[in-house]
Structures are given as structure tokens and as C-alpha cells.
Amino acid sequence: MALTLDIVTPERRVLSVTVDEVRAPGVLGGFGIRLNHEPFMTALEPGRLTYLEGGREHHYAVGGGFLQVADNKVIVLADTAEAAADIDVARARKTFEEAQDRLLALTEQDEGYGAESARVKRAAARLRVAGS
Incomplete structure (x- = not known):
């Protein structure tokens, strides 16, 4: 089995x-x-x-x-x-920084806050897994 x-x-x-x-x-x-x-x-x-x-x-x-x-x-x-092995670290870092900048411009009450927060978490996970 x-x-x-x-x-x-x-x-x-x-x-x-x-x-x-x-x-x-x-x-x-x-x-x-x-x-x-x-x-x-x-x-x-x-x-x-x-x-x-x-x-x-x-x-x-x-x-x-x-x-x-x-x-x-x-x-x-x-x-x-x-x-x-397939993660492009430079692209992942850029995605993380851009999403983080957008998130910092929002408050928790803003409509796009949840989606932007999720983008930051996904990008951070990619960077951690890639070893950066």
C-alpha cells in the first residue's frame, strides 16, 4: 500500500x-x-x-x-x-514588493484589502520556498 x-x-x-x-x-x-x-x-x-x-x-x-x-x-x-526549483526569485521578490506597497496604501476597511493581503502572503510563501 x-x-x-x-x-x-x-x-x-x-x-x-x-x-x-x-x-x-x-x-x-x-x-x-x-x-x-x-x-x-x-x-x-x-x-x-x-x-x-x-x-x-x-x-x-x-x-x-x-x-x-x-x-x-x-x-x-x-x-x-x-x-x-521553478520559482523565479527576482519576479517573486518584485511581486512581493509591489503587493506590499499596494497593501500599505490600504486600510482594513478598503474593498481590496483582503485580495491584496492574500497576494502578499502568496508572494512571501514563494520567496520562502525558493530560499530567499
């Missing part, structure tokens, strides 16, 4: 792989999943999703979404997902 991981965004299936363990950024804190984990579903924060395969760690930046575990299958429905 094996643990499978599928990462899906609105645009495409990003990954489908057999893994030993999955670690994810839940809205209530990080958590891990191994073989025969109890079924559950949770919301994800923008952050680092890590999976272990054959003793090696692989990292993805996820921009929030949901994760479901059932029958040794982990399904991540992410707003965005990008492998660490």
Missing part, C-alpha cells in the same frame, strides 16, 4: 506522485500525513508544502486552498502551486 499525492490548481494538475509523507501549511498550523492517516479535510494557508519520496524532500509553494486525506490519498486543491 502507498500514499499518493495529487496537487491540482484551477489551471492544471501540477503533480501526481507516490510519497512517504506530506507536510502542509494548515490554517490552524502545519501538519503531516503518513500512510493510513485518518480521513480529514482542511483549509491551507499560503506556504510551503513538502513531500518526502524515497528519503528526499521536495518543496512546493502553495497559495492557499484545501487538502483532503482519505484512503491513503492526499488531494491538494490549491489556488496556486509551484515547485521550488
Whole structure:
């Protein structure tokens, strides 16, 4: 028996792989999943999703979404997902700085505050996963 991981965004299936363990950024804190984990579903924060395969760690930046575990299958429905190696650090840094500047110009009562705050969190997650 094996643990499978599928990462899906609105645009495409990003990954489908057999893994030993999955670690994810839940809205209530990080958590891990191994073989025969109890079924559950949770919301994800923008952050680092890590999976272990054959003793090696692989990292993805996820921009929030949901994760479901059932029958040794982990399904991540992410707003965005990008492998660490695929992240353009210069672009991620620029996106973060621009989103942060826009957010600083808003108050929590402004209509676009929530969306801009989410952009900052996603960009920060990409930078953390890329190692910058």
C-alpha cells in the first residue's frame, strides 16, 4: 500500500506522485500525513508544502486552498502551486514588493484589502520556498 499525492490548481494538475509523507501549511498550523492517516479535510494557508519520496524532500509553494486525506490519498486543491526549483526569485521578490506597497496604501476597511493581503502572503510563501 502507498500514499499518493495529487496537487491540482484551477489551471492544471501540477503533480501526481507516490510519497512517504506530506507536510502542509494548515490554517490552524502545519501538519503531516503518513500512510493510513485518518480521513480529514482542511483549509491551507499560503506556504510551503513538502513531500518526502524515497528519503528526499521536495518543496512546493502553495497559495492557499484545501487538502483532503482519505484512503491513503492526499488531494491538494490549491489556488496556486509551484515547485521550488521553478520559482523565479527576482519576479517573486518584485511581486512581493509591489503587493506590499499596494497593501500599505490600504486600510482594513478598503474593498481590496483582503485580495491584496492574500497576494502578499502568496508572494512571501514563494520567496520562502525558493530560499530567499
